[in-house]
Amino acid sequence: MRITGTHFNYHQVCKRKLWLFANGINMEQNSELVAEGKFIHEASYPKRSEKYEEVEIDGAKVDFFDAKNKVIHEIKKSNKIEAAHSWQLKYYIYVFEKNGISGVSGVLEYPTMRKAETVSLSDDDRKQIEKICAEIEQICDDEHCPKAVKKGFCKNCSYCDMCFVNENFDEE
Numbered sequence: 001m002r003i004t005g006t007h008f009n010y011h012q013v014c015k016r017k018l019w020l021f022a023n024g025i026n027m028e029q030n031s032e033l034v035a036e037g038k039f040i041h042e043a044s045y046p047k048r049s050e051k052y053e054e055v056e057i058d059g060a061k062v063d064f065f066d067a068k069n070k071v072i073h074e075i076k077k078s079n080k081i082e083a084a085h086s087w088q089l090k091y092y093i094y095v096f097e098k099n100g101i102s103g104v105s106g107v108l109e110y111p112t113m114r115k116a117e118t119v120s121l122s123d124d125d126r127k128q129i130e131k132i133c134a135e136i137e138q139i140c141d142d143e144h145c146p147k148a149v150k151k152g153f154c155k156n157c158s159y160c161d162m163c164f165v166n167e168n169f170d171e172e
Contacts, residue, residue: 012084022140
């Protein structure tokens with residue numbers, strides 16, 4: 001299985017969302033929040049596409065790669081799930097390394113918040129990524145979808161209606 005950044009992000013956020021996505025159930029195209037995120041990505045740094053390029057290596061599709069300085073730029077709408085964003089970016093750095101591009105670092109950018117976070121990859125992170133990749137494969141290959149677990153951000157998830165179709169969704 002080729003693990004993508006989306007798989008890696010979803011693993012951090014919700015195992016059920018990961019399984020649904022990996023098994024061909026994609027709800028993102030119906031989400032206004034996803035559309036808003038894409039707009040922010042496209043509109044926030046209009047001149048950046050002249051300098052840097054979107055790069056895809058082994059399923060890792062990064063927003064912008066500054067090849068001269070070896071910096072991956074990932075643009076996100078908000079930092080509500082910043083840990084998942086950080087791990088996704090660490091995964092991208094890991095994939096670049098596995099493909100012979102060393103010395104890469106990353107920057108998470110939240111343009112609507114005017115915030116940026118530098119991300120690097122440690123030896124412990126590399127070991128954790130290998131464990132997470134094995135877990136992603138196990139979850140995605142499982143015959144059964146993980147049970148829904150209600151979290152504070154579920155109501156904004158594009159899969160929310162599918163997970164909680166027969167429930168009133170009250171915030172925790």
